[in-house]
Amino acid sequence: MTFKPEMYVEYEELIRDIKSIKIQGATNVALATLHGIKLISSKLSDSASQSETTDLVKSYGYELANARDNEPLARNGVKYILYKIGEAGKNLEDGEGNWRELLQELCREYIRGIEDAKKRIIENSKGAFSGIEEVRGIMTHCHSSTAVTVIANYISDNPHVPVVTTETRPLYQGRKTATRLIEKGVDTTMIVDSAAESFITDKGSFPIDILFIGADQITSDGSTINKIGSWG
Structure with missing residues (x-):
């Protein structure tokens, strides 16, 4: 929102x-x-x-x-x-x-x-999906209004693609992501953070080809520090 x-x-x-x-x-x-x-x-x-x-x-x-x-x-x-x-x-x-x-x-x-x-x-977000022959599933960790809009825009043209969102404890920002995606008509599944590995390693209910993940810190040299739960 x-x-x-x-x-x-x-x-x-x-x-x-x-x-x-x-x-x-x-x-x-x-x-x-x-x-x-x-x-x-x-x-x-x-x-x-x-x-x-x-x-x-x-x-x-x-x-x-x-x-x-x-x-x-x-x-x-x-x-x-x-x-x-x-x-x-x-x-x-x-x-x-x-x-x-x-x-x-x-x-x-x-x-x-x-x-x-x-x-x-x-406007330029479709480039994020270029180079992937077939997107079978998308995963999110944390919340971003921009990411939600990018995903929803892509899925408006590809309605068969499901999304899985983590809860993102301890503040549960992922619940907001799931709510916003559902409001936009996206096929969305929310999981606990500890289940993320199963999806990333293709042991979930559908494979993941694209991951949107929150970067809590971005340093001046471009390095990122992500929140606990950023498996791998």
Whole structure:
């Protein structure tokens, strides 16, 4: 489910729902973080300074982005805004410009970037299935709204392909994946994490040719660190 900013008018609600996984997925958490910064920007007066704006973003932006441990897209959004504020300050004299309005526009700018990137991923997603002569089954571990859309789009043209999702304990994000896929009419089976090996080694009820798996950490050199349950 895509993050709906109109549902949140209080900053504290955003923090609560990010921590409780009600707001789930890297894209949604990033969108929620930027929406939270927009909400909290109301604390700035028309005469707010660059330093006041920077301090507000550092305080509230990072509180949102760090509400869960593994949300680099949200943290990158905060860093992007802080960088843009710094660049804008080079071209303005003290007392010039409305920093509250600039902050709100920077939030909108980053949100547009996220939405455009997701749209391109989905548009180009069929390439993820190229090179595989026959897709007999798909498996997911964890939850991604983008992955759900990619899978559903593929299966709309290939309705015979089944999907198996892991529960993804201890927070059960996989249950959300299963729910979203079923809502989109996808033939979906949910399994406990310990059953993943059976499917990957072709001992499940159908073979797996494609795996979508959550990467909890991606380092600067491209290495990934995946959650417990990422068998193999």
